Structure formats: C-alpha cells, structure tokens
Amino acid sequence: MATSNKKSTNAAKKAPPARPGAKRRTRSGRPAGLFTWVTIGAVVIVIAGIILIKVVSSSTPNQKYATGFHPVPASIMSELTGVSLSTFNQVGINASITAVTVPTALSGATELNWKGTDGVKRPTVYYFGAEYCPFCAAERWVMIVALSRFGTFTNVGLMASSSTDYAPNTPTYTFVNATYTSPYINFSSVESAKNTVNPKTGSWYLLQKPNKAQTADLEAYDTPSYIPSVQNAGDIPFISFNNKWLIGGAQYSPLILKNLSQSTIASDLNYSTSLLGQPIIAAANLLSAAVCDTDGQMPVAVCTSSGVKAADSAMSIKTS
Amino acid sequence: MNPVPRWAVWTTFLLSLAGFGIAGYLTFVHFAGVQYLTCSDNSLINCAEVTTSAQSYFLGIPVAVLGLCQYSAMVVLNSPFGWSRPERFVHVTRFVLAAIGLCFILWLVAAELLIIGHICLWCTGVHLVTLALFLTLTRVSPQQLGWMGSND
Numbered sequence: 268m269a270t271s272n273k274k275s276t277n278a279a280k281k282a283p284p285a286r287p288g289a290k291r292r293t294r295s296g297r298p299a300g301l302f303t304w305v306t307i308g309a310v311v312i313v314i315a316g317i318i319l320i321k322v323v324s325s326s327t328p329n330q331k332y333a334t335g336f337h338p339v340p341a342s343i344m345s346e347l348t349g350v351s352l353s354t355f356n357q358v359g360i361n362a363s364i365t366a367v368t369v370p371t372a373l374s375g376a377t378e379l380n381w382k383g384t385d386g387v388k389r390p391t392v393y394y395f396g397a398e399y400c401p402f403c404a405a406e407r408w409v410m411i412v413a414l415s416r417f418g419t420f421t422n423v424g425l426m427a428s429s430s431t432d433y434a435p436n437t438p439t440y441t442f443v444n445a446t447y448t449s450p451y452i453n454f455s456s457v458e459s460a461k462n463t464v465n466p467k468t469g470s471w472y473l474l475q476k477p478n479k480a481q482t483a484d485l486e487a488y489d490t491p492s493y494i495p496s497v498q499n500a501g502d503i504p505f506i507s508f509n510n511k512w513l514i515g516g517a518q519y520s521p522l523i524l525k526n527l528s529q530s531t532i533a534s535d536l537n538y539s540t541s542l543l544g545q546p547i548i549a550a551a552n553l554l555s556a557a558v559c560d561t562d563g564q565m566p567v568a569v570c571t572s573s574g575v576k577a578a579d580s581a582m583s584i585k586t587s
Numbered sequence: 588m589n590p591v592p593r594w595a596v597w598t599t600f601l602l603s604l605a606g607f608g609i610a611g612y613l614t615f616v617h618f619a620g621v622q623y624l625t626c627s628d629n630s631l632i633n634c635a636e637v638t639t640s641a642q643s644y645f646l647g648i649p650v651a652v653l654g655l656c657q658y659s660a661m662v663v664l665n666s667p668f669g670w671s672r673p674e675r676f677v678h679v680t681r682f683v684l685a686a687i688g689l690c691f692i693l694w695l696v697a698a699e700l701l702i703i704g705h706i707c708l709w710c711t712g713v714h715l716v717t718l719a720l721f722l723t724l725t726r727v728s729p730q731q732l733g734w735m736g737s738n739d
Contacts, residue, residue: 300725300726301729301735302725302726302728302729302735303722303725303726305725306689306721306722306725307722310689310693310718313693313697314693314696317696317697317700317701318700320701321700321701526633526636526705527633527635527636528636528639528640530639530640530641531621531635531636531639534620534621534639535620535621535622538620538622540622541622
C-alpha cells in the first residue's frame, strides 16, 4: 500500500500543467460550455423552423378574410362607435396629412325614404360597394364612425381589400351581414363582390345583388355628371344620403391605412391629434352633416356640435 | 456553491438593466398609446401592429407588463448583491426565470412572424437581451450550482 501511495503522489507531481487555452472539462467529462452550445443550437433550430414555415406559408397568396365571416371584436366596435364629441369637435373637417373630400349636393332628385328592417320609411343612407375595393375599405371606416352617432350597427364583419389591387389588403369591415337600427334614418347596403377572384371567370366572386331601386339609383347618380370625383359611371363606393348628398370614391386615401390592423387604427380614433384618426373623424363630421341635412337635424346634440357645424359651412348647409 | 467570475456578474447586470429599460418603455406605450411609439413602419417592421395585436396579451396580462416584471426581478437577481447571496434558491430562480424568458421570446418571435406578420424592433431588442442573458448564464450557472461538477 505504501509503495502504491508513493507512486500516486509521484504521478501527481509529474503531471504536466494544463495548457493555456486547453478545453476545460468537468469531472463528468462534459465541456464547461455544453449548456451554452446546446442552447444556441436549440434557438437556431427553432428560429430556422419559424422562418421555414413563414417562407412556405407566404409562397401562396395571402388574402385576408377570403372565406368565412369574422365578426368585429367588441373591443374594436366600442372604439369605432365610442369616439367622443370633443374629439369630433376638435378635429372638425380637416386632417393634417391629407385632403378630405366634401360630399356633393344633389338637388331635385326623388328622396329615397326606403323602408327599414322594421318596415318604417325614413330618410335612407344607401351604400353600394364591394369587399375587394380599397376605396370602399377606407370609406367604411368613416361610415361606421359617422352613422354610429345616429344609430347602432350589429353584425359588422372584419374585412380587407384585395391583396392584388391598389392599396392591397387595406384593413376594413364588411356590411354583408350588417344590420343598422336608428330612430332617424335607415341604412341600405350592397356589398356586390368578395375580395377574391373567381378563377373560372377571371372576375371577382359576386356577393350581393342590388334590388331594382338600388340599381336604379346607382345607374342614375353614380356618374361624373353628378359626382365630379367619379371618373367613370358605376365607380365604387357610391353613397347616397337620401339623394340629397352623394359620395363617389373614398373621402381620403386608403394608403394611409397601409400595413395596419383594425385594432391599431381603431385605437387611434379617439385622439384628435392622431394623424391616422384625423382623416376618418373629419370625414365622419362631413357625413354627419349630410345625415343631419336629411333627417331634420336630429339628434340635436350631434347636429349642433361644432364639428358638424364646420361641415355645414363647408357644404353650404343652412340650418335655422 | 462555486464562485462566478466578475465579468458574468456585470454582464448579466447590465443586460438586465437594458431589458428593464426597454420593457419599461413598451409598458408605457401600452398604456399611454401607440402615438408614443418611435418605430419605423413598413411591410415587415411595424411596432404598433405587434404591440396592439391579440398576441400582445398572455392570459389577459399585457406581455409588456410581464416583461417588465421579469426584468424587475432579473435586475435584482443579477445585481452584485444578488450574485453574492449565499442562498441557493436565489441562483436557481435566476436561471429558471431566464430559461422561461427564453421560451417566451421564442413564442413571441413565432407570433410576430407567423401570426401578426410584422416585427417590432423594440420587442426584438428585448428578445436579443433575453437570449444574451440566458447564454451568459449557461456559461456560469451550471458550474455555480454544481450541476456539472467542479473542474479538474
């Protein structure tokens, strides 16, 4: 035993010192950086997998809301319908970054006064558009914000304009299943086509057909002779405020909404200084003035607000 | 427990402070509004799109708040005071929290790329800090805690 111990001691004494830079190994034989390299490897594999999935999934056209109905979440709807009177008044009818189109007056036409879902005839706001259309996409924001001052929308859906058209995938909504109730006005809408192309026909999938009255009004007034901003007869969107005021196209550029989501835009609506919210709120004041001019200036709180009064001036609406 | 080198103490502390700062800013933006968000805006990078997405909440809690809580703890745990504590659970907690943070950022990266379709630069800053922090800890914590045995 003594000899053996002596040999061990000598061996320990003769052991060469560890070279600088030599890999340190643990008693169990694992390198000290094993955890680090395993972590790096795992992270690289996961990130590579995510990127691979992203590349594969984006190789096919990604048209949002191409199928099914996607109800607007309550949080977004409350932001759309909950813009405060002070925000409307502070914004008025001007936006810092873009011009906002004023509705065009129409005189001498037969008022629409169509029946609502409750069978009662009221002054009618008539909208004709399509889900693929980027200008309709921009204008629906204004319509929901403005008309919610006079009544209540239900069953509005999330939508995006065509991914292959101008201002692709503009975030918006669809009125395809929407209902609107108001003591002052009725709302009649036609979403004429989906946001996807039928490969068999090469044109948009058809969605809702206008009835005779809707078709007649569209053909009669959706022309450059009545609406200067319309380039060709039948351009969309077309909005008639009981045939007293008309809008053809969007009141502001849909490019403002590019690369944003409904929730992002909606969360900016109640900020009067928001460059994103201003065009929508300013246009909504103009639409509100058009509605007030058709329904006898009701409700008073809306129609006498300073934002709507500013719109009245711009549209040369005389109120008592 | 084995001692840890000074470089690791200061590296983890500074990384934790950086993570705390960015998470604090994102928390402020979450509650104050996206108009305070300073970030470029194009088809790939869009901070507002990410920070207002459905994925910006986890179990009903804003992810920015979770990040701030995580880094509040990490600043304490990775401070020279935290590293000097003799209690083993302090050091195990540090490593476990960092590991949870790493798993969470991998989920968030996947959500950004695959669900939201945009990347938030501020969030990416937190992700890189979290990754660097965990990698630093993998260099020292296993040995400190005796998980790999002492060096020969």
